[in-house]
Amino acid sequence: MTLRDHITSELARPSELYVVDGPSAPFRILQIEGVPQNDALVYVTEGVGTRLLEQPSGRLVRQELVLIVHQACASDDARRPIGTLADSVLGSGRALVRGEVVNGTGPMVDGSSLSAFCCLAPAPLPQSFWLFSDSDPPTMFIWLVPLTRLEAEFARRVGPDDFEGQLVEAQNMVDLFDLRRPEFLTPLGISE
Numbered sequence: 001m002t003l004r005d006h007i008t009s010e011l012a013r014p015s016e017l018y019v020v021d022g023p024s025a026p027f028r029i030l031q032i033e034g035v036p037q038n039d040a041l042v043y044v045t046e047g048v049g050t051r052l053l054e055q056p057s058g059r060l061v062r063q064e065l066v067l068i069v070h071q072a073c074a075s076d077d078a079r080r081p082i083g084t085l086a087d088s089v090l091g092s093g094r095a096l097v098r099g100e101v102v103n104g105t106g107p108m109v110d111g112s113s114l115s116a117f118c119c120l121a122p123a124p125l126p127q128s129f130w131l132f133s134d135s136d137p138p139t140m141f142i143w144l145v146p147l148t149r150l151e152a153e154f155a156r157r158v159g160p161d162d163f164e165g166q167l168v169e170a171q172n173m174v175d176l177f178d179l180r181r182p183e184f185l186t187p188l189g190i191s192e
Contacts, residue, residue: 010129022087053095057133099160116152
């Protein structure tokens with residue numbers, strides 16, 4: 001099975017395909033509509049995993065990146081952060097680590113206060129999608145959760161387990177697929 005077959009069988013057939021000719025290597029961003037809910041879409045890279053990336057332990061892995069947004073947020077601007085980060089990962093040769101917070105290049109889209117990502121397992125998608133085992137080593141999919149500056153600082157401070165717990169607690173108050181969403185820490189009583 002190819003990586004594309006895995007993505008298609010676990011999610012859906014891509015409705016759009018964008019080729020990114022970054023300085024590090026060409027790769028594609030697939031756009032899949034109606035996943036994980038009718039008004040959402042998934043941007044997933046295809047080709048980042050052709051390069052082995054090094055984890056802090058020295059172990060080599062393959063990774064592809066996932067960004068989930070509402071269809072109303074779909075645009076070149078919404079795709080740009082995943083492409084920029086994927087190109088940066090390829091250029092550095094360094095794998096993203098669960099719970100790692102990475103800064104973006106500015107607001108995700110106009111009118112957004114989201115400017116960073118937390119790297120997590122793609123929990124909104126089927127667990128059978130999270131790992132493509134037909135590559136050597138298997139390819140892991142990393143969900144890029146958009147964050148505000150304060151959320152990014154909080155995630156760095158408390159670590160991945162506590163931060164994921166806060167996301168679960170906030171899930172009824174915040175829409176993580178909305179690139180113009182308000183900060184979720186303040187309603188939870190968390191401040192700088």
